[in-house]
Amino acid sequence: MSCTISCGIRRRDILVAGAVLMACVGLSMHAHAQAADFPTRPIQLVVAAPAGGPSDAVARMLAEDMAKMLGQAVIVDNKPGAGGAIAADAVARAAPDGHTLLLSWIGNATNQTLLPRQALDINRDFLHITQVVSGANVLVARPGVAGSLRELLLLAKAQPAKLSYASAGNGSSGHLAMEMLKQRAGVSLVHIPYRGGALALNDLLGGQVDLMFLNQDAVMPYVRSGRLVALAISSSARNAQLAEVPTVAESGFPGFEATAWAGLSAPRGTPDAMVQRLHAAALKVLQGPFRTKQEAIGAQVVGSTPAQYAAFVRSETDKWAVVIKTAGIRPD
Template sequence: MRNSIRRACVVLSAIWFAVIGAEAWAQAAYPDRAIKLIVPWPAGGSVDIAARIVAEQLAVNLGQPVIVDNRPGAAGNIGAAAAAKASPDGYTLLMATTPMIINRSLYSNLPFELSRDFTPISQLVNLNYVMVVHPSVANSVQELIAKAKANPGQISYASSGPGTQLHLIGESFRRQAGIDIVHAPYKGAPPALADMVGGHVQMMFPGLPVVEPLLKSGRLKALAVVSARRLPLLPNVPTLAEAGVPDIEFTEWYGVVVPAGTPDKIVTRLNGEIVKVLRMPDVRRRLVDRGFDPAGSTAPEFADLIQKEQKKWAATVAQSGIRVDE
């Protein structure tokens, strides 16, 4: 009888390990292969720059490659939709950005919803926008406005796509300044900036990280910053309010999310490792030098930011009157 009980216990223990123990071991071993970080914007843009700085050190900390996968198009919708369909196993991450919040109010048939189809991991960075022009256009905001009023419809402003925050900022500036300027949408900031350098488009409101090298080289000129205060990297550039165009203040954020249903233990592990990366002095220096403000947050804090941003940008989109249909 005792032998029968002993054998039964051994069998039950084996079953427990096979079902529960194996799962626990698999989670403890995470990650055991390469992780993909989908960036739904072109290589060389602000999102890509931040993603690669963080991914490089995250790979070291996790002991596995973190591969940046650029999937640009449709204002971030293509990459986000691909990530939403991925297996919720912690091996597909997505760089979530402000446009994914804006798109909810612009597109009638989005194949995903950020707050429903993804689990937040951590906010990565904040960044500010800069009003830039080709050096031949103007030396100040007021000079630009005067030129636009004298030549209605002749000055164009570039954006990273219809309905993106760069488009919304441009429309806000057009209304506030009372001028007639033309929207020129591109598939991301890098191609738009290339055309600006070539003199094919006159102005733009890009994020500081992607345009900072062009400002340093003098190929483009900063007329104002789209923030409440002047920026440390551009101390002599006024805010739009200081330049005579008030009530236009926008910032952007990037963060990491995973498909909904990803195990809590993996979410916790990724959050801890990403926050650890963002606290490393070398990583912080590299981000700050490119114009980013390193953040780092808990998963609930990032979820709360997403909810607040959805309300704010919905109001901005409604005010602009912009609508984009696929």
């Protein structure tokens, strides 16, 4: 009797295991078939910036080249506002079928701390495909303020809260870079936030403020003409376009790095085969004319694996959380 029961249980277990195996095989075949046909319609690339800005330019250049690789149009959809939360929320709610992507950026990482009540989590709700570019911020001063970072910090320590610095707004990459430098150097500077980098740069050039961190492509013409003095660059290594400008790290602050970056991300649940297809297409784009054009303006083209980009986004989230909380930064 026990043998009959035991044999019956074993037969039932085998039948159940076989059914599960067949279901898994069927799902796998279906996923592969979907990936082979992907994409089946135009891809929407959502950007958290208005048309005409640096992020929009990166997105449009990337979209044009990726369309050639994928055989479908890649349409840039500008959804500015709320520090990037509007764009990210739209993508997180989209069908996870590879046809809606986010140009993820540093703002998505800093929003985890700046906007603590938002339901969205850039590390939980997305699959990260690859980091595309990284742009350094250059610490520039109006002529006569200081000739080096060391000289600037000595002045700031001797005259606390006298020097002012501009930024593109509370929580912008330039603001965060300066706050991290202030915390590392132990100095006090007066923050003057603007609604955008262009307005801040205009007042720096006009002498209304003393210094600021700003993207390298925006400041290069003024540094070369002598209208601004470049004191240091926030990347981990020197930039070929401003090779004579030392990094903050080599100027006495090892490990200092503060860059404005962007990459490609998809809603969580997007099939791995589609993520890999998008990753392969993106890497080919990053090795072509896209690289040449970006490097010409001082940007670093990256091209990381999905795992590397996911780890990078998490590390940026953690790093800037410390800076934001220590400085008590709140969004505009």
